[in-house]
Amino acid sequence: MKTFPAAILAPLLIWAQAGDPAALSGAAAQLAGEKRFAEAEELWRRALNLAPGFVPALFNLGYMHFSQQEFAKAEPLLARAAQANPEDFNTRFVLGATLLKLNRRIDALRQWRAALARNPGNVKLMQILCIEYSKGRYFREAAEIAAQALRLRPEDANLYFLGIKAYQDSGDDEAAFDLAAKAAAKFPDSGRANFEYAFQLQKLQRVEESLPFLKKAMAAEPFYEEPFFHYGELLMRQNRSQEAIPYLRAAIKNRPDYIAARMALAKALLNSRKEREAIAEVEAAIGIDAKSPQPHLLLSQIYFRLGDEERAREAKERSLRLRRENPALLEAVQGRPFPEER
Numbered sequence: 001m002k003t004f005p006a007a008i009l010a011p012l013l014i015w016a017q018a019g020d021p022a023a024l025s026g027a028a029a030q031l032a033g034e035k036r037f038a039e040a041e042e043l044w045r046r047a048l049n050l051a052p053g054f055v056p057a058l059f060n061l062g063y064m065h066f067s068q069q070e071f072a073k074a075e076p077l078l079a080r081a082a083q084a085n086p087e088d089f090n091t092r093f094v095l096g097a098t099l100l101k102l103n104r105r106i107d108a109l110r111q112w113r114a115a116l117a118r119n120p121g122n123v124k125l126m127q128i129l130c131i132e133y134s135k136g137r138y139f140r141e142a143a144e145i146a147a148q149a150l151r152l153r154p155e156d157a158n159l160y161f162l163g164i165k166a167y168q169d170s171g172d173d174e175a176a177f178d179l180a181a182k183a184a185a186k187f188p189d190s191g192r193a194n195f196e197y198a199f200q201l202q203k204l205q206r207v208e209e210s211l212p213f214l215k216k217a218m219a220a221e222p223f224y225e226e227p228f229f230h231y232g233e234l235l236m237r238q239n240r241s242q243e244a245i246p247y248l249r250a251a252i253k254n255r256p257d258y259i260a261a262r263m264a265l266a267k268a269l270l271n272s273r274k275e276r277e278a279i280a281e282v283e284a285a286i287g288i289d290a291k292s293p294q295p296h297l298l299l300s301q302i303y304f305r306l307g308d309e310e311r312a313r314e315a316k317e318r319s320l321r322l323r324r325e326n327p328a329l330l331e332a333v334q335g336r337p338f339p340e341e342r
Contacts, residue, residue: 021047025057032064040064053084059091066094071101082111089118093125105136106339123149123156130162139170139335157187164196170335176200184213191221199230207234225254229261236264241271259285263298270302278302293322 028043044061047054062077078095085091096111109132116125126149133142146163153159160183167176177200183190184197198213214234217227232247248265252258262285269278279302285295296319303312 019050021051021054021057024050025054025060028057029060032060037064037068053080055081055085055088055091058084059088059094062098063094066098069101071098074098075102086114087118089115089122092118100132105132109133109136109138109338110341121152123153123159126152127159127162130166133338134166134169136338137334137336138338139166141338142166143170143172143175157183157190157193160186161192161196164200173200173203177204188216189220191217191219191224191227194220195224195227195230198227202230202234210234222250223254225251225258225261228254229258229264232261232268233264236268236271241268244268245272257288259288259292259295262288263295266298266302270298270305275302275306291322291326293319293326296322 024043024047028040028047031037031043032040041061041064044057044064047057048061051057058077058081062074062081065071065074065077075095075098078091078098081091082088082095092111092115096108096115099105099108099111109129112125112129112132116122116129119125126145129145130142130149133139133145143163143166146159146166150156150159150163160179164176164179164183167173167179180193180196180200183193187193194213195217198210198217201207201210201213211234214227214231217224218231221227228247229251232244232251235241235244235247245265245268248261248268251261252265255261262281266278266281266285269275269281279299282295282299282302285292286299289295296315300312300315300319303309303315
């Protein structure tokens, strides 16, 4: 927003009374900069009464509402600004952010796609698009935009990680593996890069090859939960539950809400004949996500081992009820194509 020195604001306001939309909009920007939002809105509205398609008034008033988290008020103004000036990157970018706040992800993505077409080198927007495509399960589009960003900025490690996930989600395991291998070679001191490569190797059953990379990941980033969790799970698959426990505890220490790690730890404790400690971990998982049926099923198994058939039955029935009430929780996430604009 363009602002004016206080010394010329008063004459500007006088000029604005003559009915000049630009002067009204400039004075409104000054008032908004002074946090006199109601007065600013009045002047912008006055400018729009004079010139309904005046883009500075439409955008700045819309942006003011966006900044105040008044997204429903911001959206029609920004939409009008985009219609009046369709080539403006900033308008489409803010309009996309507004639409996302209004839970209109497809519309938001369309505006961001249009913004990127006007500024095709904007890697920040590519990152946003990649993340939001993935949240919407438009995995193929996420992978394509991640690859586009990497071509522009091949030294950015975070873009490799976005790309690996996007390829993995889209079902292109070969591309995910290749990118993870490149990341591990390019960023040998990165815990995340070493973990991503180790994970891809494990998916191919190349377990022994993955171990050095998992150990490097844990040493490089001791507060990153994933390598500890996956190393603990690997030990459990080798029937080394007692050895797995400290790694799984480290994963939980790094991320207390990591339900998968708590469930794995509970199973490791159960295999180590530490039933009461296992119950505590399962109950902690239930406290994090009460709708998940899996912790209750494991709890049923633990109580059955302890000989408490009544509690075992109650936990199993609760698991079955939650499974019926929330079937989507147990379904694999499926990708879908981005809808064509009608």
